[in-house]
Amino acid sequence: MKRRVFFVAEDKSKYVSVGYYLARDYQQLAEFGDSKKLPLLLNVQQLQTMAEIIVTLCKALSTNEYYMKKDGDFRMNTTGSYKVARLYLGKQYMTFTYEELRNLAYIMYNSEPNDFLHSRHD
Secondary structure: OOOEEEEEOOOOOOOEEEEEEEHHHHHHHEEEEOOEEEEEEEEEHHHHHHHHHHHHHHHHHOOOOEEEEEOEEEEEEEOOOOEEEEEEOOOEEEEEEHHHHHHHHHHHHHOOOOHHHHHOOO
């Protein structure tokens, strides 16, 4: 089974893995992982929402403003106390620094959300 992995953090502790998930009826999902937390699995709609707001989220972090977007179980928001953004899926969450979000925005900018999930190399 082929997967594409993109490292978001410079130290490679955070990643995005895109592939088919046997346990979820072979759906294509984006797995956001962190070396210290369980991974979060985003579907196409959630990934599309993320792609639409990621630049706005980066701007909010750089100007120390609060921003939040919610779509069902998916939510992203800035946190003023640590100057990070959080990606929530239900009660689980993962944090991103400004630099990590910029890396993720670059990855998403260079791949349309559907292309990001539908590998050109399969």
